[in-house]
Amino acid sequence: GLSLDWQREIATCHPGYYVHQQRLFLDFLEAGLAYRKESWVNWDPVDNTVLANEQVIEGRGWRSGAVIEKRLLSQWFFRITEYAEDLLQALDGLERWPDKVRLMQSNWIGRSTGARMFFPLIGEENDSGEPRDEPMAPLEVYTTRPDTLFGASFCALSPNHPLSAEVAKNNPAVAAFVEHCNLIGTGEEAIEKAEKIGIDTGLRASHPFIEGQELPVYVANFVLMDYGTGAIFGCPAHDQRDLEFARKYDLAVIPVVCPADSNAEEFEIGTEAYTDDGKLINSDFLDGLGVEDATSRVIERLEAAGLGEATINYRLRDWGISRQRYWGCPIPVVHCSDCGVVAVPKEELPVRLPDDVTFEAPGNPLDNHAAWRDVACPACGAPARRDTDTMDTFVDSSWYFARFCSPRADEPVSADDVNAWLPVDQYIGGVEHAVLHLLYSRFFMRAMKRCGYVTIEEPFAGLFTQGMVCHETYQNADGNWLYPEEVKEDGTGGMVTLADNFPVTIGRSVSMSKSKRNVVDPEEIIESYGADTARLFMLSDSPPERDLEWSDTGIKGAWRYLGSLWRMVMEFTESSAAKNIERTSDEVGNAASDSALRTIHQTIEGVTLDLEKFHFNRAVARIRQLTNALAELHSNRHASAEVYLQGLKIVLRLLAPMTPHICTELWQHIEPNNSIVNMAWPTADPKYLQEDNIVLPVQVNGKKRATITLPSGHDNAAAEKAALADEGVQRAIAGKAVRKVIVVPGKIVNVVL
Known part of the structure; x- marks a missing residue:
C-alpha cells in the first residue's frame, strides 16, 4: 500500500544531515538572520530547557506538561520578524491551503496598526526619598486604540519591563511581585485566564493631553513584555482586562466611546467593557467623532507635540532556537574571552555530538562534558568553550523537504534539483503545526533564498490537514486510565472493568494517546479484520479533515462489505x-x-x-x-x-x-x-455521464411554480414550450401576457410577465 524511493532516505539526527544545517546557520549568521541576545525565555523545569512561545500551551510545556517559568538567559534567535509583513501578505497566494490554517498564521503574525506614545514620568525621588541621579526617561506605550486616550486611568508595565526592574531595586514589594510573576506560566492563554493583579510602583505618568492629570503606574501580570513596548495605558471602559484590573484597585472607569444612537450623559459601563464602534464622548476635541476619525486626530496631535507617532506592530516574535539539551544539532560557534563569538570554520564541520555523555547530573549534559566543551579559539588559539546549546529540533524539520531533492549533494541543496522539485505539490500534516513547523518552513525558504540556495519562497503549494483518530476514555475508581480491552459493557449502557466488574467512568472521545490509554492496537485489528478493513473504515467514516471516531461497529461494517465483494468476485469467476x-x-x-x-x-x-x-x-x-x-x-x-x-x-x-x-x-x-x-x-x-432525462424548475416572476422533465440534450425551444404548457405555470400566468422566457440550459426556466 506504500511506495517509497529509499535512495532519498535521510535522517535529521545524522551528521551527514546536520553538517549542512550547521552551514545554513553560519550563512544565516553572516546574513544577519541569526543573532544572540539576553532575553526572558520560557523555561521548562522538567525538561530543563527553553521553549519557544509556540511550544507553550496554556502555560505548560508542549512535551512535558510542566508549568513554565520565566528566566533571563542568553539565547540564539532567528530573525523571522524581518519577514513578518511578507509572510502575512503571501498567505493570500496560498490558495490550496485550508482557510483555517491561513487564518491561524495571520493571527499568529498579528499585524496591528496603532500608535507609539510617550508619557512623561513623575517621581524624581527614589524609594529612599533621595534625589535620582538622572531624570527618568518617558514611558513609551504602544496601543491599538489611541482614540481612547482620554479614558486612561492608569499605566501598567510588564513584570519584565526594564523600569519594573529599576523600581524593584529599591522597592521590596515590587521585587517580590515581579518574582512571583516570573514563577507562573508565560503562555498568553494562561495569563488571559488568570486573575488580573498588579502593584503600584509609586510612579506617576503625565497624561499627554490633559494638563495636570497624573496616572498611577503599576506593574501588572497581564502585560506582556514581548508585545508592543511592554507597557500600556489602561482604559477600563473599553478593554475587559483593564476593567477587571480597575475594579479590583478602585481606579476610575471613564467611558469615551458609546453607541452612535445612545445618550452620552446616560451611558455607563457595568461588568463588561464596551468594545464596539461608536462616537467619542468625554474626549475634548474628539467629541462626536467616529472611532476611525478620532484615531487619526489623536495621532496628528501626538506627532505635532513630539509625543508619539503612528506605527505598525506585529505579534510575531523572533524564533528562539537555543535548547539546553543533548539531543539536537550543535550550534557551530565557540566563545572566546578575547574574540567573543567565533564561528567554527566550515571546513571543520560538522561539530558532532559526543557519544560518551552521561545523563546523571541535571541540566544540559554538554555543559558537563569538558573534553567536548573546551576547545581552542579558531581565531586566536586561546582557550575557549563551545556553545553547549543545541538547536530547536523544529529547525531540522524546517528544510528537510529541500534536502530530499538532492540528499547526497555536497552543499545543503543542489540549486538545479531544488528548483526543479520545489515547491512541494501536496503536503499533508496536522493542523497543530500551523504556527510551528509550517510557519518556520516558510521563513526558512526565504532565508535560504537570501543566502542564494533557492529561488522560491513558499515551500508547500498545497496543504491538507487531516483529522485525528479519537476514542472514548475509561478510568477506574482510582482515576487510573484503562485500555479499551480492559473494559466491557455492563448491559445497562455503562462499562465495568473486565477483570473484576468494578464500575468504569466513561470520558468524552478525544485524540488517541498513550497517556490516556484510549488506543487501539493496530496489530489486533489487522489480526482480526485485516489491514484493508482498517484502511477502508478510516477513509469511509468521515471527511479526512475531521476527527475520526473509532468504533467497532464501523470496523465490522467495513469488514462485511469487503467480504461481500470477495464473494461476488469469487462466485462469478468460479461459475x-x-x-x-x-x-x-x-x-x-x-x-x-x-x-x-x-x-x-x-x-x-x-x-x-x-x-x-x-x-x-x-x-x-x-x-x-x-x-x-x-x-x-x-x-x-x-x-x-x-x-x-x-x-x-x-x-x-x-x-x-x-x-x-x-x-x-x-x-x-x-x-x-x-x-x-x-x-x-x-x-x-x-x-x-448524462441521464436520459433532466428535471428543471420553472419560475414565474422569480417564484418557483413548477418542475418539468425533459430528455437530456433538449434545446431551449423545447424547454420553453414545456414550461408554458405546464398547468402550474398556466395558473400563475392567469391569462397575462408573457414578456419573455429565459432558459438557462440544464439549470432553470424563468417566465417573465
Whole structure:
C-alpha cells in the first residue's frame, strides 16, 4: 500500500544531515538572520530547557506538561520578524491551503496598526526619598486604540519591563511581585485566564493631553513584555482586562466611546467593557467623532507635540532556537574571552555530538562534558568553550523537504534539483503545526533564498490537514486510565472493568494517546479484520479533515462489505457466466445493462473528482453504491455478463488505492496474467455521464411554480414550450401576457410577465 524511493532516505539526527544545517546557520549568521541576545525565555523545569512561545500551551510545556517559568538567559534567535509583513501578505497566494490554517498564521503574525506614545514620568525621588541621579526617561506605550486616550486611568508595565526592574531595586514589594510573576506560566492563554493583579510602583505618568492629570503606574501580570513596548495605558471602559484590573484597585472607569444612537450623559459601563464602534464622548476635541476619525486626530496631535507617532506592530516574535539539551544539532560557534563569538570554520564541520555523555547530573549534559566543551579559539588559539546549546529540533524539520531533492549533494541543496522539485505539490500534516513547523518552513525558504540556495519562497503549494483518530476514555475508581480491552459493557449502557466488574467512568472521545490509554492496537485489528478493513473504515467514516471516531461497529461494517465483494468476485469467476447469466437482446436486458453502464461511468467520474478533493468518504460511498447496483444487476437473469464483469473490474480498480491487498488478490482471479498495480486509472465515457432525462424548475416572476422533465440534450425551444404548457405555470400566468422566457440550459426556466 506504500511506495517509497529509499535512495532519498535521510535522517535529521545524522551528521551527514546536520553538517549542512550547521552551514545554513553560519550563512544565516553572516546574513544577519541569526543573532544572540539576553532575553526572558520560557523555561521548562522538567525538561530543563527553553521553549519557544509556540511550544507553550496554556502555560505548560508542549512535551512535558510542566508549568513554565520565566528566566533571563542568553539565547540564539532567528530573525523571522524581518519577514513578518511578507509572510502575512503571501498567505493570500496560498490558495490550496485550508482557510483555517491561513487564518491561524495571520493571527499568529498579528499585524496591528496603532500608535507609539510617550508619557512623561513623575517621581524624581527614589524609594529612599533621595534625589535620582538622572531624570527618568518617558514611558513609551504602544496601543491599538489611541482614540481612547482620554479614558486612561492608569499605566501598567510588564513584570519584565526594564523600569519594573529599576523600581524593584529599591522597592521590596515590587521585587517580590515581579518574582512571583516570573514563577507562573508565560503562555498568553494562561495569563488571559488568570486573575488580573498588579502593584503600584509609586510612579506617576503625565497624561499627554490633559494638563495636570497624573496616572498611577503599576506593574501588572497581564502585560506582556514581548508585545508592543511592554507597557500600556489602561482604559477600563473599553478593554475587559483593564476593567477587571480597575475594579479590583478602585481606579476610575471613564467611558469615551458609546453607541452612535445612545445618550452620552446616560451611558455607563457595568461588568463588561464596551468594545464596539461608536462616537467619542468625554474626549475634548474628539467629541462626536467616529472611532476611525478620532484615531487619526489623536495621532496628528501626538506627532505635532513630539509625543508619539503612528506605527505598525506585529505579534510575531523572533524564533528562539537555543535548547539546553543533548539531543539536537550543535550550534557551530565557540566563545572566546578575547574574540567573543567565533564561528567554527566550515571546513571543520560538522561539530558532532559526543557519544560518551552521561545523563546523571541535571541540566544540559554538554555543559558537563569538558573534553567536548573546551576547545581552542579558531581565531586566536586561546582557550575557549563551545556553545553547549543545541538547536530547536523544529529547525531540522524546517528544510528537510529541500534536502530530499538532492540528499547526497555536497552543499545543503543542489540549486538545479531544488528548483526543479520545489515547491512541494501536496503536503499533508496536522493542523497543530500551523504556527510551528509550517510557519518556520516558510521563513526558512526565504532565508535560504537570501543566502542564494533557492529561488522560491513558499515551500508547500498545497496543504491538507487531516483529522485525528479519537476514542472514548475509561478510568477506574482510582482515576487510573484503562485500555479499551480492559473494559466491557455492563448491559445497562455503562462499562465495568473486565477483570473484576468494578464500575468504569466513561470520558468524552478525544485524540488517541498513550497517556490516556484510549488506543487501539493496530496489530489486533489487522489480526482480526485485516489491514484493508482498517484502511477502508478510516477513509469511509468521515471527511479526512475531521476527527475520526473509532468504533467497532464501523470496523465490522467495513469488514462485511469487503467480504461481500470477495464473494461476488469469487462466485462469478468460479461459475460459468454463460450458464448463470443469460445474455439476451430484449428490452429488459438492454435497459438493465445500460443503466448499469451509466452507474459504472458516473462512479468513475465521481470517485476521480472526490479523490482530487480529498473527499475519500464520498469516494468510498460511491464505490459501495456501485457494488450494490452490480449485485442488483447480477440478480437480473437477462443482464449482460460483460457489463457485470466490467463493473467488478472497475470496483477493484477504484478501490485498489484504499484496500490494495484484497483488490490485488481478487484481480488475479479475474486477470491472472496482469497485476492491478499495472492498470491505468479508469476514465469515464462521456456518453454514459448524462441521464436520459433532466428535471428543471420553472419560475414565474422569480417564484418557483413548477418542475418539468425533459430528455437530456433538449434545446431551449423545447424547454420553453414545456414550461408554458405546464398547468402550474398556466395558473400563475392567469391569462397575462408573457414578456419573455429565459432558459438557462440544464439549470432553470424563468417566465417573465
